[in-house]
Amino acid sequence: MALRGDTILTHPTYNKGTGFPLSERKEFGLTGRLPYRVNTLDEQCHRAYDQLKTRDTPIRKNTFLQSLKDQNWVLYYSLIQRHLKELIPIIYTPTQGDAIANYSHLFRRSEGMFLTYPHEDSMEQDFLEQTRGRDIQLFVVSDAEAILGIGDQGVGIATAKSAIYTLVGGINPTKAVSVALDVGTDNEELLKDDLYVGWPQKRVRGADYDRFVDKFVQLVRKHYPHSLLHFEDFGVSNAKRLLDLYHDQHAVFNDDVQGTGAVALAAVMSAVGVTKTRLADQRFLIYGAGSAGLGIARQLRDGVVKIDGVSASDAKRGFYILDRHGLVKESLGQFIRAGQEEFARPDAEWAGVPTDGNGEVGLLEVVKKVKPTIMIGCSTKAGAFTEEVVREMAKHVERPLIMPLSNPDRLVEVKPSLANDWTEGRALMATGSPFPPCRQPNGKEYIIAECNNALIYPGLGFGAMITEARTVTDTMIIAGAQRLASLAPALRDPDLPLLPDFADAPMVNFEIAVAVAEQAIDEGTAGVPWKKGEVRERVKAAQWQPVYRDFVYDPNGAR
Numbered sequence: 180m181a182l183r184g185d186t187i188l189t190h191p192t193y194n195k196g197t198g199f200p201l202s203e204r205k206e207f208g209l210t211g212r213l214p215y216r217v218n219t220l221d222e223q224c225h226r227a228y229d230q231l232k233t234r235d236t237p238i239r240k241n242t243f244l245q246s247l248k249d250q251n252w253v254l255y256y257s258l259i260q261r262h263l264k265e266l267i268p269i270i271y272t273p274t275q276g277d278a279i280a281n282y283s284h285l286f287r288r289s290e291g292m293f294l295t296y297p298h299e300d301s302m303e304q305d306f307l308e309q310t311r312g313r314d315i316q317l318f319v320v321s322d323a324e325a326i327l328g329i330g331d332q333g334v335g336i337a338t339a340k341s342a343i344y345t346l347v348g349g350i351n352p353t354k355a356v357s358v359a360l361d362v363g364t365d366n367e368e369l370l371k372d373d374l375y376v377g378w379p380q381k382r383v384r385g386a387d388y389d390r391f392v393d394k395f396v397q398l399v400r401k402h403y404p405h406s407l408l409h410f411e412d413f414g415v416s417n418a419k420r421l422l423d424l425y426h427d428q429h430a431v432f433n434d435d436v437q438g439t440g441a442v443a444l445a446a447v448m449s450a451v452g453v454t455k456t457r458l459a460d461q462r463f464l465i466y467g468a469g470s471a472g473l474g475i476a477r478q479l480r481d482g483v484v485k486i487d488g489v490s491a492s493d494a495k496r497g498f499y500i501l502d503r504h505g506l507v508k509e510s511l512g513q514f515i516r517a518g519q520e521e522f523a524r525p526d527a528e529w530a531g532v533p534t535d536g537n538g539e540v541g542l543l544e545v546v547k548k549v550k551p552t553i554m555i556g557c558s559t560k561a562g563a564f565t566e567e568v569v570r571e572m573a574k575h576v577e578r579p580l581i582m583p584l585s586n587p588d589r590l591v592e593v594k595p596s597l598a599n600d601w602t603e604g605r606a607l608m609a610t611g612s613p614f615p616p617c618r619q620p621n622g623k624e625y626i627i628a629e630c631n632n633a634l635i636y637p638g639l640g641f642g643a644m645i646t647e648a649r650t651v652t653d654t655m656i657i658a659g660a661q662r663l664a665s666l667a668p669a670l671r672d673p674d675l676p677l678l679p680d681f682a683d684a685p686m687v688n689f690e691i692a693v694a695v696a697e698q699a700i701d702e703g704t705a706g707v708p709w710k711k712g713e714v715r716e717r718v719k720a721a722q723w724q725p726v727y728r729d730f731v732y733d734p735n736g737a738r
């Protein structure tokens with residue numbers, strides 16, 4: 180390394196603070212810049228945790244951790260790794276939503292790459308300034324149109340997704356870049372805010388938007404052909420469309436569509452293990468058919484086909500999708516959005532069912548008629564699963580599976596404690612953000628599984644990256660979901676949660692990465708010439724750990 184003095188201390192990749200040993204302090208001109216005592220990483224974590232505890236609200240803790248990340252990556256990741264379950268909700272949902280909503284006001288220092296529409300002409304230069312000479316394996320890109328359930332946040336960048344790749348998936352943070360595509364915002368509050376740091380114009384849409392995104396994707400393909408391109412929190416009109424557009428060109432992955440679909444499939448597989456039924460026996464109701472809802476519907480349908488060997492058209496019959504205009508049925512015509520049409524129900528099936536004044540069939544009526552065994556919410560409509568709806572569902576099903584997946588926690592379709600009461604403790608549940616356990620009438624505690632894509636995407640992504648997969652296939656995703664489901668505590672004891680605990684997310688995602696990599700090798704999408712038998716060791720060896728590495732002065736090294 181050729182850096183010296185303050186340049187090292189202000190570089191979060193290299194900074195060790197008081198952790199620099201004396202030999203390195205002398206070699207890099209740090210002796211006079213640091214107090215005498217050399218601390219171990221343990222001691223530094225201890226001190227940082229004590230400081231963190233003095234912050235009294237989640238958002239203050241989030242800001243503290245962001246500041247730590249700006250200073251010292253090893254310390255940041257090491258601290259969170261030691262308190263993973265406690266601190267993930269601080270750096271991720273639900274707190275990160277608030278942090279992003281206040282991004283411009285909390286702003287201290289930029290992180291990641293900003294590609295802004297009015298600077299389109301210099302995009303390649305801006306891109307290379309940050310990536311040149313680096314071995315980038317992962318781009319996490321967002322245009323922030325649908326951030327973590329709180330809508331359009333303009334330039335609010337989702338860096339937490341990249342941090343979780345490192346914490347849970349073991350990806351070296353120097354090999355990952357978060358990218359904000361700033362194409363403006365339709366959020367009036369941001370546009371009116373003098374402190375807003377993004378480009379204060381209405382969102383660019385249509386051909387201009389597509390050209391801008393394409394320019395970025397082509398840069399990734401040109402300079403990093405073996406990287407994984409992870410799309411996060413794009414709006415519903417772009418998420419699936421962009422995924423389909425680039426699916427055959429590069430290893431692309433949309434977390435809200437595919438990651439959410441995969442984790443939901445794992446939770447459902449776990450639940451059918453508890454109820455000793457088959458996926459193909461279920462009646463699925465999905466409330467909120469946007470990026471996540473439709474991603475889940477497709478993934479579950481593909482799961483029914485692959486796992487239970489049912490034809491695609493038979494599998495589809497078990498799905499009932501609702502959106503703003505109630506049940507998606509054929510006569511909704513122009514109100515059926517792209518991607519919803521394949522799940523539209525024939526009108527004849529609904530003859531005689533009460534509708535509102537516009538001929539729309541509401542949630543309660545659908546529940547009454549269909550008697551769903553599984554009800555999933557991805558609508559951001561807080562409280563949509565009312566007492567009447569939940570009680571009606573539970574009348575017909577012994578162990579109803581209720582998954583209010585909307586984030587953040589204040590937007591859940593039903594609070595788990597209420598669903599638990601209304602079903603006399605019979606409901607199997609999983610939520611998108613963490614919730615406290617419920618008490619069942621028999622006195623037992625029921626732990627609510629966290630069904631968040633973060634429980635699976637780091638492993639899915641790592642498995643694809645490490646094998647230099649040319650494309651991320653549906654079968655790779657299903658392999659990851661099956662491995663996750665196989666680790667579900669509920670399969671050992673039906674009273675246990677439907678998914679592994681977040682504290683175990685690193686172990687779980689290691690297994691997922693192995694399953695995905697093995698599948699990539701099996702099906703020939705892998706770009707590396709590995710045998711399946713060596714995957715486990717390869718994944719283990721490639722995982723980055725937050726520990727201090729020894730530095731040696733090298734005038735030709737990193738600057």
Ligand SMILES: NC(=O)C1=CN([C@@H]2O[C@H](COP(=O)(O)OP(=O)(O)OC[C@H]3O[C@@H](n4cnc5c(N)ncnc54)[C@H](O)[C@@H]3O)[C@@H](O)[C@H]2O)C=CC1
Nearest residue numbers: 327328415467468469470471502503558585586611631632
């Ligand atoms: N648990 C997890 O891993 C994930 C959770 N989510 C959460 O799911 C929610 C939706 O996210 P996206 O699908 O990305 O957003 P989206 O905007 O693409 O989809 C939301 C859908 O809900 C519909 N909707 C809105 N109000 C409704 C109402 N009153 N009744 C019925 N439908 C209604 C919208 O028309 C839209 O189709 C967010 O809260 C997000 O945070 C998203 C991705 C992953």
Ligand SMILES: CC(=O)C(=O)O
Nearest residue numbers: 326327328435586632
């Ligand atoms: C979890 C996630 O990706 C979301 O809420 O958008």
Ligand SMILES: [Mg+2]
Nearest residue numbers: 327411412435
């Ligand atoms: Mg998301």
